Amino acid sequence: KAGVTQTPRYLIKTRGQQVTLSCSPISGHRSVSWYQQTPGQGLQFLFEYFSETQRNKGNFPGRFSGRQFSNSRSEMNVSTLELGDSALYLCASSLQPQSTDTQYFGPGTRLTVL
Amino acid sequence: DAKTTQPPSMDCAEGRAANLPCNHSTISGNEYVYWYRQIHSQGPQYIIHGLKNNETNEMASLIITEDRKSSTLILPHATLRDTAVYYCIVRAGGGSYIPTFGRGTSLIVHP
Numbered sequence: 001k002a003g004v005t006q007t008p009r010y011l012i013k014t015r016g017q018q019v020t021l022s023c024s025p026i027s028g029h030r031s032v033s034w035y036q037q038t039p040g041q042g043l044q045f046l047f048e049y050f051s052e053t054q055r056n057k058g059n060f061p062g063r064f065s066g067r068q069f070s071n072s073r074s075e076m077n078v079s080t081l082e083l084g085d086s087a088l089y090l091c092a093s094s095l096q097p098q099s100t101d102t103q104y105f106g107p108g109t110r111l112t113v114l
Numbered sequence: 115d116a117k118t119t120q121p122p123s124m125d126c127a128e129g130r131a132a133n134l135p136c137n138h139s140t141i142s143g144n145e146y147v148y149w150y151r152q153i154h155s156q157g158p159q160y161i162i163h164g165l166k167n168n169e170t171n172e173m174a175s176l177i178i179t180e181d182r183k184s185s186t187l188i189l190p191h192a193t194l195r196d197t198a199v200y201y202c203i204v205r206a207g208g209g210s211y212i213p214t215f216g217r218g219t220s221l222i223v224h225p
Binding site: 043098 | 150155157159205206207208214216
């Protein structure tokens with residue numbers, strides 16, 4: 001069974017631009033969670049989607065948003081990019097909500113904001 | 115949700131057992147202990163999890179103390195490819211839950 005896939009793997013943007021990242025979960029998984037990882041803050045939870053509904057949200061500004069489609073694929077969007085948004089963005093999927101089930105992570109998207 | 119405490123770094127000789135400790139003294143009765151590892155710049159990899167019994171799979175063993183306030187991840191025969199950051203997290207048994215990964219333990223396996 002294929003693992004979690006994320007596209008693109010690498011992205012370079014400039015301040016003020018917006019970006020959309022994509023995540024395809026493991027087949028059959030209905031929960032998708034997003035994380036931001038930086039050297040300074042470590043791995044931080046952004047939000048979780050389950051059956052197209054946002055279940056939980058971490059402590060991030062409204063510039064960070066996401067959605068989930070009926071096929072469980074998910075996208076996250078960051079608007080008005082700032083230098084501090086440079087990070088590895090990770091997606092994880094699970095069969096059930098991540099509060100009750102094991103998550104499996106994708107390889108991540110490395111975003112660089114110049 | 116319970117927080118975890120792990121040593122920032124450890125090292126281990128190749129072929130020997132690596133024992134990585136984790137303290138989760140405020141764990142609740144329905145919270146699971148999960149272990150992930152992350153090799154540089156890759157996504158975290160699930161290793162093992164448990165509630166109160168010891169668990170073993172093809173990758174590792176998980177020993178949870180009887181009071182559940184701490185646990186140890188054991189890699190029985192560490193290889194150079196086990197060099198990674200290991201995260202111990204406590205996950206709720208349901209409901210609203212914000213995962214907290216902490217800084218993990220950087221394990222270096224040397225020849």
